[in-house]
Amino acid sequence: MDENELRAAVIATLKAIAPEVAEGDLRADRPLRSQVDLDSMDWLNFLIGLHERLQVDIPEADYARLVTLGDVLDYLARKLA
Amino acid sequence: MIEFKLPSLGADMDEGKLLEWKIRPGDRVSKGQVVAVVDTSKAAVDVEIWSEGTVFELLVESGETIPVGTPMATLLEAGETPQNARHSPHTAAAPQASVAAAASSTPEPAAGVGRRRISPAARKRAEELGVDIETVDGSGPDGAVTLADVEQAAGASRAAAPQAAIDRQAEMRRAIAAAMSRSKREIPHYYLAEPVPMRRATAWLAQANAGRPIAARLLMAVVQLKAVALALKTFPEMNGFFRDGAFQPAAAAHVGVAISLRQGGLVAPAIHDVGEKSLEQLMTELADLVKRARAGTLRSSELADPTITVTNLGEQGVATVYGVIYPPQVALVGFGRIIDQPWVEDGALGVMPIVTTSLAADHRVSDGHRGARFLAELRELLQQPEKL
Amino acid sequence: MKMTYREAVRQAMHEALVADPRVFLMGEDVGKYGGSYACSLGFLEEFGPERIRDTPLSELGFVGAGIGAALGGLRPIVEVMTVNFSLLALDQIVNTAATLRHMSGGQFSVPLVVRMATGAGRQLAAQHSHSLENWYAHIPGIKVLAPATVADARGMLAPALADPDPVIIFEHAQLYNLEGEPAEDGHCDIATAALHREGADVSLVTYGGSLPKTLAAAGQLAAEGIAAEVIDLRVLRPLDMATIFHSVRKTHKAVVVDEGWKSGSLAAEVLARLAEECFYELDAPPARVCSAEVPIPYARHLEEAALPQPARIVAAVRRMLGK
Incomplete structure (x- = not known):
């Protein structure tokens, strides 16, 4: 899975939770949850969605590292490498 | 003969639009069965029935908007037949109507009785187009669904969706306005807040979740819900309704969970018997409730009977929330964001994760002293998360 | 060449008398009088008393004589002054003319044509205003025609005379002064219904004296933006349902206009067949505009109120369309 495919998968997962998200409006360097208004249930569902789609395990201890969209992409890329 | 009436699905509901019957005359129904889908201003709600019997007559057609309390259907009780049934005023009136109709030279079929009017051609076309005929509004005589309605619905279903969403948002805004205005007009609120150390609870939750697959992990929200429900056992005056000038305590804690909808607005459907359920079960139910609230498929009992509301502005929120009570409830508990704060413990200054709990309560029912003890109880419960 | 309905009937008979000595x-x-509706004016002088025969006031007798003449090889045209008096000849028509082919095992046919005026609207009161076409259309063994146009009045007689079985022709008394064009060759079929006006919104089915009223209603509806299709049944037995089904499959709505009383009417028959054969094409309950179920009144305003009128047809269509 290359960078673009990974990004597409993450965006698709995000859109399943927040259908109104416009990809172009997302800043990769800003906190994702405040940009998209994800509450804790949304966030959990987002991570569950990533887990199901990409077969990666995301321990709760790692949540704190997943702040921006860029963080999420880097984290997943490393996990999938 | 039992009359099934449109229930009130919340203080902000005056009327509802029947979208779909789930039953037909002759069906047996049992308590808790979903019998109809009713559109309130907030959502399409699966309405349950709380009587048992055999459906005799459907009195309301899909598409009709009726006030709360309007008889929607009649049921025959066990042993009753249409002949020996004690007739309600409605059914007694029917023969008169038909006599009047027979005397008229152009008898009009009595509207609002029997099966929904859908022309044979419309039904056939809907099948061909894959349109759910029950969702199509009728523009024909007496609200009949015609061919043109089906074709318009098929053609316009995509185009109409944004408009419907806007209407729904406007409706919901109106409903919230009505309920909250009533609350602030009628309920003398008092407000209390208490910072609660959360080190134990967060540590306990992290440990509990560490051993779980992601889909089985718990959220702090359910820990807080359970704590509220348990605190209510000691403080029943926070749990129930103020109706007809008196407080009616509720036997169980059906905790309404304020759920914000992505397109705006909020609903606060109940999780039933929160005090009696495990955290795992509460988590499952909360996830399901949030999903259905956002999909607009809530059940009538969830909307009709919350005995208290909990609002959790959560991790992205603010430090403290002071809620507005949802009438006729008498209290609302708020949770702010968990924030690391300077905290003195055993004479030493340290850093502590803190959540500010708040209580908005009805002063007609309880006083600040009891409210303060309630928040203290909640604080203590959250120090022993393993017991929740 | 424009002519009246009366003249068309007269020309048709004249042609038949000239063409075939058996007629x-x-x-x-x-x-001597030239016909109650003046359809045989001058015939006695032209064809003589053997072929133009005044009869006593006995419908039972002279219709029976007509059946006998037909059985004997002639081609009689029997004029019964109006349908009201034909009740006296019901036994001859229903029991004898309609059944002889069957009763004789096909050995006898009755090539009889019975013409009669029908309908109300001329202040002739309850006993002289009947529309009983459906009584005859009920009977197997006879063919029932309702020419509603000059072309049909001119064209239907020849094929009726050529038919080996009894044919009843109903001429609505209100139509005799109607003007119109016959077909160029003067001929037409006696098997099909006719489409008089095309439209996509509703099918108006009618016959006889109600056709002009229905066409007037369709014109009014067109002004309101409702496109009504108008079908003239023409042949009341056997009914050409194929033409009606074809129309209703297009419009999905049907209103039948029938001067008969609603109960047990031809309109009822058409609706029943639509329900049987065309149910899933219907987009609204089919409707009927018929005469009020009263003896037809004498007073003009009451008579007008009792009969189908364009305004009632328009109202029925509006109601059906929810407008």
Whole structure:
């Protein structure tokens, strides 16, 4: 899975939770949850969605590292490498 | 003969639009069965029935908007037949109507009785187009669904969706306005807040979740819900309704969970018997409730009977929330964001994760002293998360 | 060439009398008086008393004589002054003319044509205003025609005379002064219904004296933006349902206009067949505009109120369309 495919998968997962998200409006360097208004249930569902789609395990201890969209992409890329 | 009436699905509901019957005359129904889908201003709600019997007559057609309390259907009780049934005023009136109709030279079929009017051609076309005929509004005589309605619905279903969403948002805004205005007009609120150390609870939750697959992990929200429900056992005056000038305590804690909808607005459907359920079960139910609230498929009992509301502005929120009570409830508990704060413990200054709990309560029912003890109880419960 | 309905009937009979020596006309006042509706004016002088026969006032007798003449090889045209008096000849028509082919095992046929005026609207009161076409259309063994246009009045007689079985022709008394064009060759079929006006919104099905009213209603509806299709049944037995089904499959709505009383009417028959054969094409309950179920009143305003009128047809269509 290359960078673009990974990004597409993450965006698709995000859109399943927040259908109104416009990809172009997302800043990769800003906190994702405040940009998209994800509450804790949304966030959990987002991570569950990533887990199901990409077969990666995301321990709760790692949540704190997943702040921006860029963080999420880097984290997943490393996990999938 | 039992009359099934449109229930009130919340203080902000005056009327509802029947979208779909789930039953037909002759069906047996049992308590808790979903019998109809009713559109309130907030959502399409699966309405349950709380009587048992055999459906005799459907009195309301899909598409009709009726006030709360309007008889929607009649049921025959066990042993009753249409002949020996004690007739309600409605059914007694029917023969008169038909006599009047027979005397008229152009008898009009009595509207609002029997099966929904859908022309044979419309039904056939809907099948061909894959349109759910029950969702199509009728523009024909007496609200009949015609061919043109089906074709318009098929053609316009995509185009109409944004408009419907806007209407729904406007409706919901109106409903919230009505309920909250009533609350602030009628309920003398008092407000209390208490910072609660959360080190134990967060540590306990992290440990509990560490051993779980992601889909089985718990959220702090359910820990807080359970704590509220348990605190209510000691403080029943926070749990129930103020109706007809008196407080009616509720036997169980059906905790309404304020759920914000992505397109705006909020609903606060109940999780039933929160005090009696495990955290795992509460988590499952909360996830399901949030999903259905956002999909607009809530059940009538969830909307009709919350005995208290909990609002959790959560991790992205603010430090403290002071809620507005949802009438006729008498209290609302708020949770702010968990924030690391300077905290003195055993004479030493340290850093502590803190959540500010708040209580908005009805002063007609309880006083600040009891409210303060309630928040203290909640604080203590959250120090022993393993017991929740 | 424009002519009246009356003249068309007269020309059709004249042509038949000229063309076939077996044809003769018999009835009350058809000779010296020239016909109650003046359809045989001058015939007695032209064809003589053997072929233009005035009869006594006995429908039972002279319709029976017509059946006998037909059985004997002639081609009688029997004029019964109006449908009201044909009740006296019901036994001859229903029990004898309609059944002889069947009762004789096909050995006898009755090539009889019975013409009669029908309908209300001329202040002739309850006993002289009947529309009983459906009584005859009920009977197997006879063919029932309702020419509603000059072309049909001119064209239907020849095929009726050529038919080996009894044919009843109903001429609505309100139509005799109607003007129109016959077909160029003067001929037409006696098997099909006719489409008089095309439209996509509703099918108006009618016959006889109600056709002009229905066409007027369709014109009014067109002004309101409702496109009504108008079908003239023409042949009341056997009904050409194929034409009606074809129309209703297009419009999905049907209103039948029938001067008969609603109960047990031809309109009822058409609706029943639509329900049987065309149910899933219907987009609204089919409707009927019929005469009020009262003896037809004498007073003009009451008579007008009792009969189908364009305004009632328009109202029925509006109601059906929810407008």
